Amino acid sequence: EVQLVQSGAEVKKPGETLKISCKGSEYRFTTYWIGWVRQMPGKGLEWMGFIWPGDSDTRYSPSFQGQVTISADKSISTAYLQWSSLKASDTAMYYCARTKVIGGSQGYFDLWGRGTLVTVSS
Amino acid sequence: EIVLTQSPGTLSLSPGERATLSCRASQSVSSNYLAWYQQSPGQAPRLLIYGASSRATGIPDRFSGSGSGTDFTLTISRLEPEDFAVYYCQQYGSSPRTFGQGTKLEIK
Numbered sequence: 001e002v003q004l005v006q007s008g009a010e011v012k013k014p015g016e017t018l019k020i021s022c023k024g025s026e027y028r029f030t031t032y033w034i035g036w037v038r039q040m041p042g043k044g045l046e047w048m049g050f051i052w053p054g055d056s057d058t059r060y061s062p063s064f065q066g067q068v069t070i071s072a073d074k075s076i077s078t079a080y081l082q083w084s085s086l087k088a089s090d091t092a093m094y095y096c097a098r099t100k101v102i103g104g105s106q107g108y109f110d111l112w113g114r115g116t117l118v119t120v121s122s
Numbered sequence: 123e124i125v126l127t128q129s130p131g132t133l134s135l136s137p138g139e140r141a142t143l144s145c146r147a148s149q150s151v152s153s154n155y156l157a158w159y160q161q162s163p164g165q166a167p168r169l170l171i172y173g174a175s176s177r178a179t180g181i182p183d184r185f186s187g188s189g190s191g192t193d194f195t196l197t198i199s200r201l202e203p204e205d206f207a208v209y210y211c212q213q214y215g216s217s218p219r220t221f222g223q224g225t226k227l228e229i230k
Contacts, residue, residue, distance in 0.1 A: 035219075044210065044222075044224045045161075045167065045210055045212070045221040045224075046221065047212075047218060047220065047221065059217070061218045062218060063218070103153070105214075106219070107155070107172070107214050108155075108157040108169060109157070109167070109169060109212075110172075111169075112169075113166065114166050115166055
């Protein structure tokens with residue numbers, strides 16, 4: 001089955017580091033962008049950034065530039081989202097989503113992971 | 123940045139009725155690169171429509187999208203119980219990619 005499998009829920013303290021993962025299966029991982037989307041509790045969807053797993057070309061939303069790091073390991077078909085110093089305001093559900101290439105750029109999200117819930121609390 | 127404004131915020135209808143959801147962009151969406159997603163409670167979003175009017179694989183034909191430029195519409199012709207969810211529009215024609223704030227479709 002074509003799917004994105006995300007790592008499990010995390011509970012962290014402010015200031016801690018975290019890296020969550022998103023593994024693609026049953027499709028050519030290096031032929032789609034992977035996007036990350038944040039959903040804060042009870043709120044809407046926010047695009048964070050994209051990565052092209054083939055060469056790790058990365059694009060960030062201005063709102064998230066410098067706040068997170070997106071990376072990938074194409075050898076294991078996995079993308080990552082990481083924080084170097086978590087804040088309480090990072091508490092949210094984080095989705096990865098396969099992103100169709102449209103006109104040579106990043107298109108719509110055609111396949112979503114189930115999400116990773118990150119809770120940051122002292 | 124393109125701001126997408128969805129209306130109404132909440133839509134209360136009964137099964138079998140027709141739903142019309144609106145998404146208005148603050149500036150023209152390039153090449154009508156607009157998508158619609160459905161998010162049921164506790165679930166990940168699901169792609170319904172891309173390119174403003176093309177249905178994604180496996181999406182029932184009661185879902186249809188229309189519009190161009192700055193005004194887009196998602197129509198659900200006859201509501202089924204599983205259609206009551208939150209719907210988001212998203213533009214992918216310019217950066218940063220942006221989503222609308224969502225329309226909650228609830229059972230009347």
